[in-house]
Amino acid sequence: MLRTLLSLFILTITLLNGGMLPQKVETALEKVSKKEGVVPVGNLKEGTSGIVIHSFDKNHEAIVAAAIVKRSDKESSTVEFVPFKELSQHKLPAIKVSPAIGDKLLLGYLYDRVLPIVPNAASFKKAKDSFPELTLVHPDLFAVELASERDALPHKNNFQKVCTKLHLGLVMFMYKDGTSFVDCKSWKRVGRSEVTATEGELVAPFFNRFGEIEPPFYDFSDYKLKDFDKFYKKVEGE
16 A cells, blocks of 8 residues: 555656756656566656665665656656666675665656756856756866866766766756756756746856866867857757
8 A cells, every 4th residue: 555655656746937847756666677667657758867766674775776767658657777876886895686666766866956057157146046946066066077178068978977976967958948957867858947048148168167168289179169059959969
């Protein structure tokens, strides 16, 4: 009975500012194969990621896998199991337990920790004011990572690397026509808001307090960011 109630319990599906923010769902695995599982919750956004928690007894549980929504209909959803690497400790033995029927599935894990990619300081302030329930990790931290790697313009792999390092769930891209929320793990758009970027001088490659990031001295390619929206919408599709 408790499992059934847990399976049907959806924590939040939040509407804000005329758009739909990413879903956070808690349920339990109903069916399990080697690489996939099924949960009795429908209408989930493809690409939504989360974690699988296995209970060993009443007092001990652990994360045994990450999961990504692959398919969803009105009544149920199928998730793909992938390795969970965010809290890996190389000096400790890995947990060798596979997801099982009844294990807890938390979708939207870390969705409250977001990297905002916006064109200017005014847009960054607007993002903080518009989404007070989210922890916006300052883009300066991402700029430092890019500068250390001499990557003048970020791409999917840069974002996913910093998401793992800083324990982020989403990347927010704020455009002139609205805001996209992209899942760090699946790299699919899982939310959308009508909040738009504020007019102002573009800070390249995105708002940060260090300025432009220098490419390697031997690379003579053109890294000038002329159109913020065009570039990052392309990155979204990588």
